Amino acid sequence: MSEQSIDFKVHAREGEARAGLITTGRGAIETPVFMPVGTAGTVKGIRWEELESPELDARIILGNTYHLWLRPGIETIRACGGLHKFIGWKRAMLTDSGGFQVWSLGALRKITEEGTEFRSHIDGAKCFLSPEISMEVQTALGAEIVMVFDECAPGEASQEEARRSMELTLRWAKRSREAFDQLQEYGTARRCERVNDVRSAGLEGDPLATASGSATRQALFGIVQGAAHLDLRRESLQRTVEVGFDGYAIGGLSVGEERPMMLDVIEEIAPRMPADKPRYLMGVGTPEDLIEAVARGVDMFDCVLPTRNGRNGQAFTSQGRLNIKNARYVNDQRPLDEACECSVCRRHSRAFIRHLYQSGEMLASILLTHHNLAFFLDTMRRVRQAIRSGQFAKFRRECTEQLSSGLG
Amino acid sequence: MSEQSIDFKVHAREGEARAGLITTGRGAIETPVFMPVGTAGTVKGIRWEELESPELDARIILGNTYHLWLRPGIETIRACGGLHKFIGWKRAMLTDSGGFQVWSLGALRKITEEGTEFRSHIDGAKCFLSPEISMEVQTALGAEIVMVFDECAPGEASQEEARRSMELTLRWAKRSREAFDQLQEYGTARRCERVNDVRSAGLEGDPLATASGSATRQALFGIVQGAAHLDLRRESLQRTVEVGFDGYAIGGLSVGEERPMMLDVIEEIAPRMPADKPRYLMGVGTPEDLIEAVARGVDMFDCVLPTRNGRNGQAFTSQGRLNIKNARYVNDQRPLDEACECSVCRRHSRAFIRHLYQSGEMLASILLTHHNLAFFLDTMRRVRQAIRSGQFAKFRRECTEQLSSGLG
Numbered sequence: 001m002s003e004q005s006i007d008f009k010v011h012a013r014e015g016e017a018r019a020g021l022i023t024t025g026r027g028a029i030e031t032p033v034f035m036p037v038g039t040a041g042t043v044k045g046i047r048w049e050e051l052e053s054p055e056l057d058a059r060i061i062l063g064n065t066y067h068l069w070l071r072p073g074i075e076t077i078r079a080c081g082g083l084h085k086f087i088g089w090k091r092a093m094l095t096d097s098g099g100f101q102v103w104s105l106g107a108l109r110k111i112t113e114e115g116t117e118f119r120s121h122i123d124g125a126k127c128f129l130s131p132e133i134s135m136e137v138q139t140a141l142g143a144e145i146v147m148v149f150d151e152c153a154p155g156e157a158s159q160e161e162a163r164r165s166m167e168l169t170l171r172w173a174k175r176s177r178e179a180f181d182q183l184q185e186y187g188t189a190r191r192c193e194r195v196n197d198v199r200s201a202g203l204e205g206d207p208l209a210t211a212s213g214s215a216t217r218q219a220l221f222g223i224v225q226g227a228a229h230l231d232l233r234r235e236s237l238q239r240t241v242e243v244g245f246d247g248y249a250i251g252g253l254s255v256g257e258e259r260p261m262m263l264d265v266i267e268e269i270a271p272r273m274p275a276d277k278p279r280y281l282m283g284v285g286t287p288e289d290l291i292e293a294v295a296r297g298v299d300m301f302d303c304v305l306p307t308r309n310g311r312n313g314q315a316f317t318s319q320g321r322l323n324i325k326n327a328r329y330v331n332d333q334r335p336l337d338e339a340c341e342c343s344v345c346r347r348h349s350r351a352f353i354r355h356l357y358q359s360g361e362m363l364a365s366i367l368l369t370h371h372n373l374a375f376f377l378d379t380m381r382r383v384r385q386a387i388r389s390g391q392f393a394k395f396r397r398e399c400t401e402q403l404s405s406g407l408g
Numbered sequence: 409m410s411e412q413s414i415d416f417k418v419h420a421r422e423g424e425a426r427a428g429l430i431t432t433g434r435g436a437i438e439t440p441v442f443m444p445v446g447t448a449g450t451v452k453g454i455r456w457e458e459l460e461s462p463e464l465d466a467r468i469i470l471g472n473t474y475h476l477w478l479r480p481g482i483e484t485i486r487a488c489g490g491l492h493k494f495i496g497w498k499r500a501m502l503t504d505s506g507g508f509q510v511w512s513l514g515a516l517r518k519i520t521e522e523g524t525e526f527r528s529h530i531d532g533a534k535c536f537l538s539p540e541i542s543m544e545v546q547t548a549l550g551a552e553i554v555m556v557f558d559e560c561a562p563g564e565a566s567q568e569e570a571r572r573s574m575e576l577t578l579r580w581a582k583r584s585r586e587a588f589d590q591l592q593e594y595g596t597a598r599r600c601e602r603v604n605d606v607r608s609a610g611l612e613g614d615p616l617a618t619a620s621g622s623a624t625r626q627a628l629f630g631i632v633q634g635a636a637h638l639d640l641r642r643e644s645l646q647r648t649v650e651v652g653f654d655g656y657a658i659g660g661l662s663v664g665e666e667r668p669m670m671l672d673v674i675e676e677i678a679p680r681m682p683a684d685k686p687r688y689l690m691g692v693g694t695p696e697d698l699i700e701a702v703a704r705g706v707d708m709f710d711c712v713l714p715t716r717n718g719r720n721g722q723a724f725t726s727q728g729r730l731n732i733k734n735a736r737y738v739n740d741q742r743p744l745d746e747a748c749e750c751s752v753c754r755r756h757s758r759a760f761i762r763h764l765y766q767s768g769e770m771l772a773s774i775l776l777t778h779h780n781l782a783f784f785l786d787t788m789r790r791v792r793q794a795i796r797s798g799q800f801a802k803f804r805r806e807c808t809e810q811l812s813s814g815l816g
Binding site: 041047072075081087343347351356361363365 | 487759773
């Protein structure tokens with residue numbers, strides 16, 4: 001296929017850590033990058049205008065095949081011109097395959113060779129998702145980066161269980177690849193129309209969105225599984241690379257395993273992943289986790305922590321986490337994080353945000369979400385700067401120390 | 409008292425309708441003005457940055473004595489330097505007295521000559537609010553405009569019941585006036601400190617907040633009651649004016665009475681209210697109501713409709729109301745209001761907002777609230793322009809016709 005999907009270049013290294021640039025049809029993404037999670041077509045509690053603002057400047061967000069497929073459904077998203085147009089987000093997107101979400105349904109799903117049968121969490125309707133269906137849905141959604149349909153194994157899975165799951169994921173990876181390639185061939189003409197649509201719809205006000213816009217095909221990423229078994233993980237990586245993808249992800253972490261085990265897997269796998277392709281660690285993690293994974297060679301991250309914990313009253317700060325429900329903040333006029341320069345910290349006190357939270361006011365979630373995303377995105381900005389200036393080892397040491405210092 | 413509170417000038421008239429300017433220690437307010445309701449220290453679902461943006465440009469918001477007194481409590485607000493500083497809002501505010509809220513508690517409250525005994529809606533604790541306590545609380549809150557502590561009578565109240573209520577409100581108005589004046593004398597020195605605080609805290613980025621800032625005292629508004637009895641309403645107005653206030657409000661409307669009755673009361677009372685003071689219609693209403701009340705001489709409004717109905721899935725548009733839950737919008741790519749230029753209508757479709765609402769996503773409330781406030785505030789902007797250019801009669805006719813035309 002002659003069309004290009006995404007392009008990736010590494011510009012600086014320090015140890016295993018690397019800083020680079022992913023170029024997509026919807027703007028450039030500096031790596032290491034954190035992707036806010038937009039499960040159902042919205043990053044919960046924040047408007048696109050905020051995510052695009054120089055303060056946050058999120059270059060890519062995550063959408064979810066499982067959720068969007070069930071509601072509003074692909075017919076609506078197609079009728080509205082694809083996911084970007086439907087939700088009004090003009091920058092890059094990555095869609096997860098739905099594999100992890102249906103796996104998470106537990107007793108509500110049944111996994112066969114063909115795919116996964118499950119009950120919708122919305123109305124209990126019987127549904128079926130397979131590599132082919134996931135690829136069809138993700139092609140209709142139209143994100144710049146598509147994920148293969150995989151199966152996850154729990155962190156404590158036995159060797160046998162983990163191998164069975166890994167082999168299935170590999171067979172599904174090949175089926176995903178084939179279905180995806182066919183759909184991309186078929187969809188080229190349609191995509192050209194779509195790009196013209198996007199152009200004529202006017203993207204004024206967002207230089208990223210007008211910076212490019214060629215009729216690129218979507219990119220497809222493979223996913224490495226194997227639970228906590230390092231030999232299986234290495235085998236999974238090798239055989240996934242043999243199938244061949246535009247980028248590679250580490251899946252099946254942050255699913256209940258201990259942190260040292262997670263870091264072991266990352267340390268074993270990330271440096272072995274193809275150096276010329278983006279490396280994506282799925283669903284991880286805390287600011288500390290992000291820094292440790294970058295140190296082991298990871299380029300991309302997504303995680304619900306800043307948004308979900310924000311809605312639950314937790315702020316991530318340079319000195320660790322702060323629970324706004326705590327009575328000690330009742331008259332505390334300091335910002336959430338005294339070292340933070342986000343619009344929430346410049347304007348609002350812990351006392352006010354605590355009052356909003358205790359009163360059940362939506363603004364509590366809005367402000368905590370904004371600050372947490374600002375903190376995660378700014379941390380990644382500092383990580384990139386540190387790598388480019390050869391100061392990452394120092395940054396990692398100081399930042400980690402500070403994160404565990406506790407709030408005054 | 410030689411200090412000045414607010415200043416009010418009428419600049420243009422057409423029939424009873426008038427366009428003017430209220431000058432406060434925290435910026436100028438063009439009238440007729442709509443005040444978004446910020447009950448518990450937040451206008452639900454929107455950040456101050458949005459309310460201050462040129463698109464919305466709210467010059468004054470409403471805060472609520474009852475709610476803020478119960479939570480977070482006056483000690484916290486005092487410790488944080490007053491309501492403006494506590495919530496981070498730098499423009500003008502008006503605080504309601506709590507009279508209406510405790511009256512609304514129904515069976516949970518008992519009204520005596522001294523004041524109102526009630527159970528907190530938060531924890532059931534026994535509380536007592538009186539004219540003196542309300543004034544003390546409102547002085548601590550520090551809004552530019554303070555309301556007297558009144559009692560409301562239901563729309564269908566008999567002559568006898570309404571008179572009893574009106575006489576009590578008049579006695580409470582005098583007690584409010586006296587308590588307020590004492591507190592203002594006492595507080596002058598403290599207020600001077602506060603103004604210096606505000607100055608040194610830096611108000612950069614908001615020209616309104618730096619435009620003024622002299623050590624003005626607060627303004628106190630009286631409230632006309634009398635239910636639907638026009639003779640009682642006239643008597644209430646006359647005797648309230650005899651006590652003497654910086655502005656006058658019409659209370660006890662929008663409490664279940666028929667719309668024609670409401671308009672009759674406004675038509676009877678508004679033109680008789682002192683011409684050199686702001687006239688404030690409390691708790692009203694729809695865009696149609698606002699236009700009709702302006703035509704009868706009202707200058708100020710507050711209402712929860714744009715925010716509350718927004719959270720419930722209703723959009724106010726130039727062609728009437730739109731219920732986003734309606735299945736007809738499932739694939740509708742038009743904005744909420746095709747004639748609206750707010751940031752929500754420029755970017756998002758009915759289909760997307762419907763999807764968000766159906767999915768229980770917070771962003772549905774955020775976007776509907778923003779649009780509705782933009783619509784209310786823009787309608788008032790157009791009302792002011794129409795009066796100033798002598799086109800209000802035409803505007804009123806055309807706008808009212810359009811509002812009832814129904815959505816295509």
